[in-house]
Amino acid sequence: MFSFEQLRGFVTVAEELHFGRAAERLNMTQPPLSRQIQKLERSIGVTLLDRDNRRVELTAAGRAFLVEATRLLALADAAPDLARRIAEGTTGIVRVGFTAASTFGVLTDVLDRISVALPQIELDLYEMVTREQVEALLAHEIDLALARPPFDPDLFGSRLIRREELVVAVPAGHPLAALDRPVEVGDLAGVPLVMHSPTKARYFYDLVVGLLPVEHHNVAHTVSQVATMIWLVAAGRGVAFVPRSAARLGIDGVVHLPLRTREAKPVELHLLWPRDSTNPALPHALAALEELDPDG
Structure with a gap:
């Protein structure tokens, strides 16, 4: 096996095409440099340099090997600095989980601030529902999540990064769209609903049924993704309760109406991370997100 010292000697000779000048650059004498090159050639089993008393030239094998030797030396030179920066947390990877609904304006802000x-x-x-994000955080498959509460504070650190209104998405031309006031519970009697799944969209399901007396016999469809709900609304399959930011989808044929609720902005999105994370980049990412305004 060859050494980096032998690689550096070979590259220097290949650049100078002169053993004396190469030895001077390396602060050594010519005989040990010649022995380094000979050991390298024996190690890899090919002749890298044609040399005599008047000239030094690279063989075809030597020209090919020079490319890889230069690359290996560059990696070796960069490795200590890279290791230090990874240990300091200024270089590395942060794996971010997010809910589909968090892409409506929040995710890009998070990514931009970190970048x-x-x-x-x-x-x-990694796009996941909150339940999947929690499992991935516990397994250390992701480092940071954009997720909905509640969370176990013993296992996770969390920070509120967005709160917003819950609105009613209705088909264009729907009678509710003619109201000159926020929609109230009584206005929804007998209206077909596109509802959140109680298992795959548990946060929104619990939020809606906690705020409004949903009549389950009016539920026409149950789905897990907000975007799917709005497409069903556009198709006239019912109305849906969605976060205000969902209007950014810009789906034709859908109007987003204010909804009267006990809380002005009941929909929450949090940063979530495992308290036992060993990723040195995570604290730096969290610091970059400290100025996020929950009210947008």
Whole structure:
């Protein structure tokens, strides 16, 4: 096996095509440099240099090997600095889980802030519902989540990053769209609903039934994704309760109406991370997100 010292000697000779000048650059004498090259050639089993008393030239094998030797030396030179930056948390990977609904304006803000503050951090994205994000955080498959409450505070650190209104998405031309006031519970009597799944969209399901007396015999469809709900609304299959940010989808044929609720902004989105994370980049990512305004 060859050494980096032998690689460096070979690259220097290949650049100078002169053993004397190469030895001078390496602060050594010519005989030990010649022995380094000979050991390297024996190690890899090919002749890298044609040399005599007047000239030194690279063989075809030597030209090919020079490319890889230069690359290996560059990696070796960069490795200590890279290791230090990874240990400091300024270089590395942060794996971010997010709910589909969090892409409506929040996710891009999170990514932009981390990228500006930490340009050497690579961000890997994973779309998951909150339950899946919690499981992935516990398994250390992701480092940071954009998820809905509640969370176990003993296991997770969390920070509120967005709160917003719950609105009613209705088909264009629906009678509710003619109201000159927020929609109230009584206005929804007998209206077909596109409802959140109680298992796959548990946060929104609990939020809606906690705020409104949903009549389950009016539920026409149950789905897990907000975007799917709005497409069903556009098709005239019912009305749906969605976060205000969902209007950014811009789906034709859908109007988003204010809804009177006990809380003005009941929909919450949190940053979530495992308290026992060992990723040194995570604290830096969280610091970059400290100025996020929950009210947008």
